[in-house]
Amino acid sequence: xxxEFELVGEHWRxxxxxxxxxxxxxDALHAKARRETRSFILEELKKAKPSILAGLRESVAVxxxxxxxxxxxxxxxxxxxxxxxxxGQFWAAHLHGVEQTTTTSIASLTDDANSSQNLxxxxxxxxxxxWNHHTYEPGVxxxxxxxxxxxxxxxxxxxxxxxxxxxxxxxxxxxxxxxxGYISTVGSVSAGGSGTVNEVGLFLKAVNWTAMTLKTxxxxxxxxxxxxxxxxxxxxxxxxxxxx
Amino acid sequence: MNLKLIGxxxxxxxxxxxxxxxxxxxxxxxxxxxxxxxxxxxxxxxxLDLLRPHETVALAVTDRRGKILxxxxxxxxxxxxxxxGRWLAGIxxxxxxVNTTRSISLTDINGSSHSNHYIxxxxxxxxxxxxxxVGGxxxxxxxxxxxxxxxxxxxxxxxxxxxxxxxxxxxxxYSAGYATVAGAITAGGSGTVNEVGLFMKWVYYTxxxVYxxxxxxxxxxxxxxxxxxxxxxxxxxxx
Numbered sequence: 238x239x240x241e242f243e244l245v246g247e248h249w250r251x252x253x254x255x256x257x258x259x260x261x262x263x264d265a266l267h268a269k270a271r272r273e274t275r276s277f278i279l280e281e282l283k284k285a286k287p288s289i290l291a292g293l294r295e296s297v298a299v300x301x302x303x304x305x306x307x308x309x310x311x312x313x314x315x316x317x318x319x320x321x322x323x324x325g326q327f328w329a330a331h332l333h334g335v336e337q338t339t340t341t342s343i344a345s346l347t348d349d350a351n352s353s354q355n356l357x358x359x360x361x362x363x364x365x366x367x368w369n370h371h372t373y374e375p376g377v378x379x380x381x382x383x384x385x386x387x388x389x390x391x392x393x394x395x396x397x398x399x400x401x402x403x404x405x406x407x408x409x410x411x412x413x414x415x416x417x418g419y420i421s422t423v424g425s426v427s428a429g430g431s432g433t434v435n436e437v438g439l440f441l442k443a444v445n446w447t448a449m450t451l452k453t454x455x456x457x458x459x460x461x462x463x464x465x466x467x468x469x470x471x472x473x474x475x476x477x478x479x480x481x
Numbered sequence: 482m483n484l485k486l487i488g489x490x491x492x493x494x495x496x497x498x499x500x501x502x503x504x505x506x507x508x509x510x511x512x513x514x515x516x517x518x519x520x521x522x523x524x525x526x527x528x529l530d531l532l533r534p535h536e537t538v539a540l541a542v543t544d545r546r547g548k549i550l551x552x553x554x555x556x557x558x559x560x561x562x563x564x565x566g567r568w569l570a571g572i573x574x575x576x577x578x579v580n581t582t583r584s585i586s587l588t589d590i591n592g593s594s595h596s597n598h599y600i601x602x603x604x605x606x607x608x609x610x611x612x613x614x615v616g617g618x619x620x621x622x623x624x625x626x627x628x629x630x631x632x633x634x635x636x637x638x639x640x641x642x643x644x645x646x647x648x649x650x651x652x653x654x655y656s657a658g659y660a661t662v663a664g665a666i667t668a669g670g671s672g673t674v675n676e677v678g679l680f681m682k683w684v685y686y687t688x689x690x691v692y693x694x695x696x697x698x699x700x701x702x703x704x705x706x707x708x709x710x711x712x713x714x715x716x717x718x719x720x
Contacts, residue, residue, distance in 0.1 A: 335615060
């Protein structure tokens with residue numbers, strides 16, 4: 238049964254139009270993205286100096302559907318996309334020696350307005366400036382846009398947000414789940430206008446230590462293999478998968 | 482000028498050199514190259530679903546003056562563990578949720594599972610509150626069994642102290658795609674290091690702190706040490 242969702246051939250994009258969107262289809266899209274990444278890496282490895290020494294890998298699948306979740310078009314990320322500096326800074330600050338004075342475990346991330354913000358990774362539970370203090374509603378959100386420039390490690394926001402609402406704003410993902418080496422999450426937004434999705438971002442909302450205000454930080458930025466058009470009433474479905 | 486570790490006898494060539502940041506970087510570079518070579522073989526043989534290296538570890542045993550007695554890197558097929566995956570999945574939580582309902586289950590160094598590590602909260606339950614001592618730690622052992630995703634401690638801890646226990650890392654740093662952290666311990670006994678684990682000490686429920694292993698690496702060959710030697714460990718995550 239799973240084989241029917243293996244996306245093969247040049248026309249895989251056309252072949253899935255009209256199908257009902259499901260987790261199995263998202264899984265097939267991620268598998269396709271991973272195969273393309275593998276091919277990309279193999280090509281890179283033929284070079285004397287590969288530009289990549291691959292690390293953690295994320296893939297993103299986007300499907301625009303009608304209200305009944307029938308796929309109008311779907312796409313995956315380009316294989317050379319990157320997890321961003323912000324994620325590296327965030328994780329590195331967790332690697333802070335136990336027993337040390339933990340109020341020095343600060344991650345410096347760039348927010349979506351290109352401003353540097355300090356996050357307190359380890360601290361006293363009574364400190365309202367802790368990065369994850371739930372009073373401020375921290376968490377993870379998604380965003381889409383029409384920009385198609387190559388992703389770069391120091392990206393901090395969607396290149397070209399849409400002009401119509403609510404697809405011009407962040408939208409929630411579901412709770413992340415983990416199984417057998419893959420972390421995954423999905424989210425969707427019902428379009429109010431029309432446009433073409435070319436880029437997707439996953440963002441962390443976290444608290445600035447000293448200002449004690451919630452800021453938004455891009456962790457992943459992905460450019461799709463081709464643009465996915467949508468019109469008002471269509472649902473833009475995004476699925477992220479991170480391989481560890 | 483960058484150091485390059487080449488040839489079959491690179492391990493022997495290190496002996497007597499001073500352990501330095503430059504050498505540490507060269508060891509990670511060597512580990513990454515071996516991982517890539519291994520992954521290339523795996524992909525060509527259609528054995529691997531996806532190339533997904535991961536973290537590398539470099540270990541050097543030195544004398545008190547920093548001279549290398551032996552050094553090695555991880556085997557290329559080692560894994561980041563389930564515990565890390567569960568933590569990162571927990572970070573991915575929508576902000577509108579009542580976050581007290583969102584907790585993750587991690588397996589501690591004793592093999593016990595605790596389901597109340599809260600990612601987004603503000604009291605004693607939060608995984609990163611420092612009322613307990615929280616942060617990164619390492620442990621070395623003599624076991625050489627292959628690492629598995631569900632591992633939670635080194636396979637065979639040493640009998641001598643303090644190398645039988647976890648020891649704190651220094652402060653981690655990030656630059657150009659790599660997050661790195663180092664740590665060291667002076668041996669009280671003797672043995673051969675075959676395995677290394679990276680741990681996080683995180684809190685669950687009401688301020689109970691536990692060590693949680695997130696990476697387990699087996700070295701390419703065993704590195705012997707004796708009392709007074711320094712066991713230096715460096716982890717690097719490629720993102």
